[in-house]
Amino acid sequence: MSHTLCFETICVENRQLKNLSYHEARLNRTRRELWGYQDHWSLAELIEIPDSIENEMYKCRLAFNEEIDNIKWEPYNRRTIREIQRVYHESIDYSFKYEDRTELNTLFAQRNDADEILIIKKGMVTDSLYCNVAFSDGEQWFTPSTPLLPGTQRAFLLDSGIIQEAEISEADLPKFRWIKLFNAMVSWENAPELAIDTIA
The missing domain is CATH 3.20.10.10 (D-amino Acid Aminotransferase, subunit A, domain 2)
Incomplete structure (x- = not known):
């Protein structure tokens, strides 16, 4: 069994998880293709937004392999790109x-x-x-x-x-x-x- 970690970065705005169905589809495809798992994870059931998360934009970073390894929450700051x-x-x-x-x-x-x-x-x-x-x-x-x-x-x-x-x-x-x-x-x-x- 590989111990490689993969992750999903999910946008949280106004305490809402954005595009969740697309993240869920990719996460389940990754688990199936990398590790052969056939079960389906529901991210809406697995992710609970902490009370400390306010209405600003946050990044929910979920690391996983056969199980969820960790979930981290960070305020999101936009990068400036000029070149x-x-x-x-x-x-x-x-x-x-x-x-x-x-x-x-x-x-x-x-x-x-x-x-x-x-x-x-x-x-x-x-x-x-x-x-x-x-x-x-x-x-x-x-x-x-x-x-x-x-x-x-x-x-x-x-x-x-x-x-x-x-x-x-x-x-x-x-x-x-x-x-x-x-x-x-x-x-x-x-x-x-x-x-x-x-x-x-």
């Missing part, structure tokens, strides 16, 4: 939300003076350090079909028709005008939207 640095890795694998993010952190250390990275794998655009990404040609928003980790916010946006999936190579980047970065904690409405030339 993005392209970085490259031919074999990085983050297909499950592993607690061990050593490879990702090593790539982040290559960002020079930038605030964020855009990871290119075998010529294809994937993700940033913490976010999925989408690109606009001025009319529609497209998210790469090659993410390192398909996020819960990404799944929600695809299901809602707000973004579409497309193959996006590094060579395609100049075709776009804008990039947005989003994740479970950063809704589409609050996602940083930057000009494509902010990607170094």
Whole structure:
């Protein structure tokens, strides 16, 4: 039995757990595919919001493998992103939300003076350090079909028709005008939207 930990980061706002069905689906898929468990966890039953959590935005971080390892609650502070640095890795694998993010952190250390990275794998655009990404040609928003980790916010946006999936190579980047970065904690409405030339 592997003792690898995975985790879910769930946005809590006004004491409400956001997009819970998407987190629950990914958590149960992770448990099934990594460890062979067939039982279904209900996050609404497993997570009790502490009385100390107020109406501000909080991050609920649930670490698990065969059982829940721990649940942590932290106030959420938005990051400021002004410039993005392209970085490259031919074999990085983050297909499950592993607690061990050593490879990702090593790539982040290559960002020079930038605030964020855009990871290119075998010529294809994937993700940033913490976010999925989408690109606009001025009319529609497209998210790469090659993410390192398909996020819960990404799944929600695809299901809602707000973004579409497309193959996006590094060579395609100049075709776009804008990039947005989003994740479970950063809704589409609050996602940083930057000009494509902010990607170094």
